[in-house]
Amino acid sequence: MKKYSRHEAREIINELLVEIFNRILAIEGQNLKDKGIKLSMSEVHVLEAIELSEEPIMSNIAKRLGITIGSLTTAINTLYQKGYVSRDRDAEDRRKVMVGLTTKAIEVLDEHDAFHKEMIDSIFEDLELEKDQLLIESLEKLSTYFKK
Amino acid sequence: MKKYSRHEAREIINELLVEIFNRILAIEGQNLKDKGIKLSMSEVHVLEAIELSEEPIMSNIAKRLGITIGSLTTAINTLYQKGYVSRDRDAEDRRKVMVGLTTKAIEVLDEHDAFHKEMIDSIFEDLELEKDQLLIESLEKLSTYFKK
DNA sequence: TTCAAATTGTTTGAACTTCAAAACATATTC
DNA sequence: GAATATGTTTTGAAGTTCAAACAATTTGAA
Numbered sequence: 001m002k003k004y005s006r007h008e009a010r011e012i013i014n015e016l017l018v019e020i021f022n023r024i025l026a027i028e029g030q031n032l033k034d035k036g037i038k039l040s041m042s043e044v045h046v047l048e049a050i051e052l053s054e055e056p057i058m059s060n061i062a063k064r065l066g067i068t069i070g071s072l073t074t075a076i077n078t079l080y081q082k083g084y085v086s087r088d089r090d091a092e093d094r095r096k097v098m099v100g101l102t103t104k105a106i107e108v109l110d111e112h113d114a115f116h117k118e119m120i121d122s123i124f125e126d127l128e129l130e131k132d133q134l135l136i137e138s139l140e141k142l143s144t145y146f147k148k
Numbered sequence: 149m150k151k152y153s154r155h156e157a158r159e160i161i162n163e164l165l166v167e168i169f170n171r172i173l174a175i176e177g178q179n180l181k182d183k184g185i186k187l188s189m190s191e192v193h194v195l196e197a198i199e200l201s202e203e204p205i206m207s208n209i210a211k212r213l214g215i216t217i218g219s220l221t222t223a224i225n226t227l228y229q230k231g232y233v234s235r236d237r238d239a240e241d242r243r244k245v246m247v248g249l250t251t252k253a254i255e256v257l258d259e260h261d262a263f264h265k266e267m268i269d270s271i272f273e274d275l276e277l278e279k280d281q282l283l284i285e286s287l288e289k290l291s292t293y294f295k296k
Numbered sequence: 297t298t299c300a301a302a303t304t305g306t307t308t309g310a311a312c313t314t315c316a317a318a319a320c321a322t323a324t325t326c
Numbered sequence: 327g328a329a330t331a332t333g334t335t336t337t338g339a340a341g342t343t344c345a346a347a348c349a350a351t352t353t354g355a356a
Binding site: 180206207217219221242245 | 304305
């Protein structure tokens with residue numbers, strides 16, 4: 001393994017992150033295609049954001065995704081048409097729209113998660129990556145940093 | 149620092165990668181905007197791919213970017229219009245189109261690199277990340293794995 | 297040599313993603 | 327109840343990408 005100087009290290013880490021990220025995304029996208037699921041990765045991300053939102057209203061979901069509410073509306077429009085989400089005005093505050101996942105969406109997300117887990121596991125087995133703990137600690141520091 | 153089981157570790161690493169990646173991209177995009185540069189991040193990526201290609205012909209650049217040649221053609225069209233790239237048929241093999249960077253493009257890339265380096269450096273200083281070497285080794289293994 | 301196959305790139309049409317701004321709907325405040 | 331605040335949708339425009347059809351050039355086998 002080549003020894004990197006601290007300076008080279010800083011420069012190279014981002015390149016590696018970008019590369020790895022793009023590969024994972026591409027593989028997951030291909031997997032959806034292979035399974036005949038007519039959803040793009042960004043649509044899956046919307047479904048995931050709905051699943052993870054404490055209060056799944058438009059503004060919360062958009063914030064989690066880092067897109068405008070307007071963009072989310074168009075995304076939700078097509079997901080609704082395709083039968084992946086429900087939409088209901090909140091009874092308490094009728095300005096809010098509660099977005100929900102249909103059974104169909106939950107099935108896709110479960111399948112997707114299973115594939116993802118399998119992929120990650122097989123990678124780690126193949127690589128015999130010993131440094132999980134350190135890798136995570138470093139990544140978490142980075143992630144926390146960027147959240148501010 | 150929370151201690152993760154090996155299994156949790158595998159699941160969480162991807163989430164962190166995604167998060168970090170998106171943040172960096174957003175920050176860099178904002179920086180371009182702030183500087184009044186009328187280029188999207190994907191256009192900058194095209195310029196970077198040109199810079200890094202040994203033989204900067206359409207197919208090589210597209211391959212490096214992971215997009216089709218047709219998609220790259222449209223990207224190069226607008227970059228050419230905006231004055232960031234040159235296009236010349238290869239004299240040896242006239243099927244090939246040699247793509248080059250203009251002075252304008254090189255200036256943008258230099259600025260972008262400087263910003264990126266500064267950002268990464270300041271992050272590492274703030275974090276006092278001790279595990280650069282290990283982090284890189286792990287990421288490189290992942291990256292290499294995904295390249296196959 | 298010569299022409300069919302392979303390589304390299306462009307064009308076209310369509311789908312998707314996103315944004316900003318304007319319009320609309322509902323709720324709160326004073 | 328008018329003004330303000332909050333939440334969402336609509337609209338119009340721009341950017342990214344792909345697949346398929348097309349064009350130009352090179353290569354290789356008969």
